[in-house]
Amino acid sequence: MCHKEILRGKHPLVGSPLFLTPRFILNLIFASRASKVVNQGYQKFRTRAFQVVRGEGNLIVLPNSLVEELATLPSTVASPHGALEHDLLGSYTGLDVILESRLHHSIVQRRLTPRLGLITPRLEKELIPLFEELLPPSKGEWIEFQPYQVFCQLAARLTAHAIVGPAFCNDPVWLDIAINYTENLFKTIVVLRLLPSWTHSVVSRLLPSYWKCQGYIRSSKVLLGPKIRELLGRSEDGSLAPDSNEDEFNVLTWLAFLAKGSERKPDNIAHTEVLLSLASIHTTLLRMLNVLYDLTAHPELLEELRVEIYQVASSPEGWNKPYDRLYKLDSVLRESQRMSPPSTIGIKRLFKTPYTFQNGLHIPKGTYVCMPVYAIENDPEHTPNPDLYDGLRSYRAYMQSQSTPGNSNNSKEFQFSYANDPNVLNFGYGKYACPGRFFASLIIKMVLAKLLVEYDFQFLPGTGRPANLEVHEFLFSWPWNKMLLRRREGSTFSF
Ligand code: HEM
Numbered sequence: 001m002c003h004k005e006i007l008r009g010k011h012p013l014v015g016s017p018l019f020l021t022p023r024f025i026l027n028l029i030f031a032s033r034a035s036k037v038v039n040q041g042y043q044k045f046r047t048r049a050f051q052v053v054r055g056e057g058n059l060i061v062l063p064n065s066l067v068e069e070l071a072t073l074p075s076t077v078a079s080p081h082g083a084l085e086h087d088l089l090g091s092y093t094g095l096d097v098i099l100e101s102r103l104h105h106s107i108v109q110r111r112l113t114p115r116l117g118l119i120t121p122r123l124e125k126e127l128i129p130l131f132e133e134l135l136p137p138s139k140g141e142w143i144e145f146q147p148y149q150v151f152c153q154l155a156a157r158l159t160a161h162a163i164v165g166p167a168f169c170n171d172p173v174w175l176d177i178a179i180n181y182t183e184n185l186f187k188t189i190v191v192l193r194l195l196p197s198w199t200h201s202v203v204s205r206l207l208p209s210y211w212k213c214q215g216y217i218r219s220s221k222v223l224l225g226p227k228i229r230e231l232l233g234r235s236e237d238g239s240l241a242p243d244s245n246e247d248e249f250n251v252l253t254w255l256a257f258l259a260k261g262s263e264r265k266p267d268n269i270a271h272t273e274v275l276l277s278l279a280s281i282h283t284t285l286l287r288m289l290n291v292l293y294d295l296t297a298h299p300e301l302l303e304e305l306r307v308e309i310y311q312v313a314s315s316p317e318g319w320n321k322p323y324d325r326l327y328k329l330d331s332v333l334r335e336s337q338r339m340s341p342p343s344t345i346g347i348k349r350l351f352k353t354p355y356t357f358q359n360g361l362h363i364p365k366g367t368y369v370c371m372p373v374y375a376i377e378n379d380p381e382h383t384p385n386p387d388l389y390d391g392l393r394s395y396r397a398y399m400q401s402q403s404t405p406g407n408s409n410n411s412k413e414f415q416f417s418y419a420n421d422p423n424v425l426n427f428g429y430g431k432y433a434c435p436g437r438f439f440a441s442l443i444i445k446m447v448l449a450k451l452l453v454e455y456d457f458q459f460l461p462g463t464g465r466p467a468n469l470e471v472h473e474f475l476f477s478w479p480w481n482k483m484l485l486r487r488r489e490g491s492t493f494s495f
Pocket residue numbers: 080081084098104105108276279280281283284287342346347348426427428429432433434435436437439440
């Protein structure tokens with residue numbers, strides 16, 4: 001869409017400092033301060049749609065009142081994966097495969113999530129040696145460490161247990177692919193999205209990160225191929241029973257068991273595995289990291305969380321389904337995600353057919369729409385004192401709801417993984433919401449429960465909580481920040 005078309009468009013344009021600001025400048029403004037631009041539009045046009053310029057086309061940002069209708073539209077009308085593929089420049093990053101199959105989504109939703117209780121003890125067992133390997137040896141003295149790097153390894157190894165299973169979960173080649181495909185994908189899109197779309201096919205070839213992404217996808221096929229072929233063979237002769245053998249209780253086996261048609265090609269299954277690593281590792285590592293930063297900045301909460309963890313462990317039920325009972329820890333996760341979400345916009349959809357909302361808003365085919373999720377959740381009408389970090393905000397709301405007569409069973413709506421609140425949208429909303437959020441919640445809590453009981457933390461002298469970094473709509477954290485940790489004497493957490 002050229003600049004004249006933007007001006008002729010019926011939705012007001014936000015983020016343009018002058019009447020005729022060139023399009024590439026508007027794109028740079030979005031790339032460097034997307035949250036401010038979108039927030040400005042949200043404040044000004046609360047009940048109507050507005051548009052902002054992003055390199056490849058305009059985003060139509062919809063008002064909060066349309067979330068329910070938008071989220072219930074079928075993907076044949078408003079496609080969530082079409083928008084994701086568009087955002088992550090699928091044809092340059094290999095992500096276009098999500099348009100061909102939805103198996104990666106349904107495997108997580110229908111196989112992994114219902115079986116989380118069964119894989120939890122295995123993950124907990126795995127965590128003990130992982131802590132020994134990845135955390136620096138402290139005998140009570142303060143030691144420097146890089147929390148991002150430690151959480152990255154923890155998230156990658158725990159995720160790999162569920163995704164590729166024991167054959168590859170500690171394989172350095174797989175871990176390299178699982179972590180670095182994502183990092184190179186983001187490097188590629190951060191650069192390409194600064195430039196006009198017509199340059200992408202040439203410029204992408206000049207980027208080392210582009211070639212690395214291609215290489216990681218190729219390596220995944222070489223590494224996983226023989227195992228996938230074996231599993232497919234067994235699925236064909238009827239000897240594969242993924243739920244009966246602990247070693248085969250993982251996404252790789254379920255994929256071989258359930259894939260149909262072209263999904264059964266070993267290369268496609270390997271590629272799907274890489275996509276699942278993309279969806280899971282950095283999202284969970286950033287949550288662990290931000291929670292640690294928040295708690296180190298608010299040490300008064302730490303003791304309260306430790307007491308909760310001890311109480312749950314020593315309750316008559318013992319360490320049985322404990323993560324659902326760590327209400328304060330859950331609240332801290334949710335507050336962290338409110339203030340430091342992975343993306344400032346969400347509920348992204350690419351319209352495959354024209355559609356008219358019930359309020360009369362018409363969306364033509366091919367339009368990209370989204371919701372200003374960061375601005376919505378941080379609106380004082382939805383979150384009082386939004387600039388204030390209040391780790392127990394949701395916990396108190398939950399306790400209050402429990403004491404309201406007739407409301408005592410309704411605990412889910414305050415949970416980190418809840419995705420049916422029109423004002424809390426970081427996992428999406430309704431049936432297309434992130435299918436991996438329950439797994440994410442589980443491994444984040446597992447890591448934090450052990451970490452908080454066993455260690456104390458401090459920022460380096462003279463420094464405070466590292467600020468979030470923002471590029472395009474993404475929020476992230478500098479990977480090389482250092483902190484101090486100290487082993488707490490006599491505190492061992494053994495699940
Ligand atoms: C804190 C961690 C995570 C966050 C914040 C997050 C967030 C999201 C969001 C916002 C979406 C898009 C929903 C929509 O279309 O409206 C999504 C989709 C998805 N997520 Fe997550 N996610 C997280 C962890 C995970 C994990 C651990 C997994 C896998 C085990 C996972 C698997 C997926 C999949 C398969 C999709 C669908 C992608 C597609 O449409 O092709 N996510 N996630």
